Amino acid sequence: MDEPNPPVVVICGGSAGVGRATAHRFAAAGYRVGLLARGAQALADTEDELQQRGTRTLGIGVDVADAAAVLEAARRIEHELGPVQVWINCAMTTVFSPVRQLSAEEIQRVTSVTYLGTVHGTMAALALMEPRDRGVIIQVGSALAYRAIPLQAAYCGAKFAVRGFTDSLRCELLHARSGIRVCMVQLPAINTPQFDWARNKLDKRPQPVPPIHDPDVAARAILSVVRRTPRELWLGAASVKAIVGTCLMPGLLDRLLARRACTGQMTREDDDGQRPDRGFIF
Numbered sequence: 001m002d003e004p005n006p007p008v009v010v011i012c013g014g015s016a017g018v019g020r021a022t023a024h025r026f027a028a029a030g031y032r033v034g035l036l037a038r039g040a041q042a043l044a045d046t047e048d049e050l051q052q053r054g055t056r057t058l059g060i061g062v063d064v065a066d067a068a069a070v071l072e073a074a075r076r077i078e079h080e081l082g083p084v085q086v087w088i089n090c091a092m093t094t095v096f097s098p099v100r101q102l103s104a105e106e107i108q109r110v111t112s113v114t115y116l117g118t119v120h121g122t123m124a125a126l127a128l129m130e131p132r133d134r135g136v137i138i139q140v141g142s143a144l145a146y147r148a149i150p151l152q153a154a155y156c157g158a159k160f161a162v163r164g165f166t167d168s169l170r171c172e173l174l175h176a177r178s179g180i181r182v183c184m185v186q187l188p189a190i191n192t193p194q195f196d197w198a199r200n201k202l203d204k205r206p207q208p209v210p211p212i213h214d215p216d217v218a219a220r221a222i223l224s225v226v227r228r229t230p231r232e233l234w235l236g237a238a239s240v241k242a243i244v245g246t247c248l249m250p251g252l253l254d255r256l257l258a259r260r261a262c263t264g265q266m267t268r269e270d271d272d273g274q275r276p277d278r279g280f281i282f
Contacts, residue, residue, distance in 0.1 A: 010074065012064050013064070013117075016039070018090055021216045022090065022223070023035060034077035038064075064116075089162075092113060094110055094152055095152075097199070115158035129180050136181045136182075139162055141184045142187050147243065147253060149265070151262060151265055152265075170231070185221055188213055207265060
């Protein structure tokens with residue numbers, strides 16, 4: 001009897017940070033991996049890493065802000081790798097800046113990639129999964145989808161929008177008694193390359209609000225929700241405290257964040273030149 005084909009996962013934003021770590025985790029779990037990303041070199045590097053470990057991989061350069069391009073890429077992956085069982089929306093961009101210094105174009109770009117990119121990926125996944133009435137769609141979110149922080153208004157707004165979109169979709173799938181499952185994984189601060197390449201209008205190099213976690217922590221959590229898919233997964237104590245805290249005492253958190261989150265997102269070097277991993281309020 002022929003062996004069943006390995007399962008297929010598509011990762012939007014799979015060439016760096018959490019997306020890249022997630023690609024490696026799914027490859028180790030036996031998946032064929034489709035990668036969608038803009039950066040040609042990082043995409044090629046990730047594809048090569050996975051292929052060297054024996055994983056059948058297809059990387060496609062695409063801007064997730066282009067809905068038609070995402071759908072075309074999704075159909076190509078399914079044609080070349082097989083039926084897509086898992087779709088992960090992880091693409092993002094941000095601008096570190098006070099609101100008064102943001103341009104309309106910068107806000108539009110963050111929204112187009114971080115929010116609409118998730119929408120476009122989700123719609124492409126639905127187009128593939130609905131005829132089979134099965135599959136898992138994972139939205140890589142953040143505690144910032146509940147608790148916005150200063151200096152990242154465009155990004156926080158996009159993540160709030162992703163949560164609203166996902167909640168609506170989940171209700172529709174439940175109403176239709178669909179076999180497609182949706183989960184949003186809310187991450188804590190992760191040490192990813194975005195702090196090197198994202199547009200920065202601050203006086204110092206930006207950093208995640210400590211405590212800071214390795215991308216593989218997120219990758220393991222994302223893989224874990226495939227088999228048993230919760231409504232949401234809040235990863236880490238910091239995320240839980242941020243989400244619950246903003247539900248119970250949003251005004252107090254506003255004042256605490258106003259005092260501490262601006263400097264908390266700027267690199268401070270110790271005497272040895274290393275970034276300190278200091279705790280924050282969450």
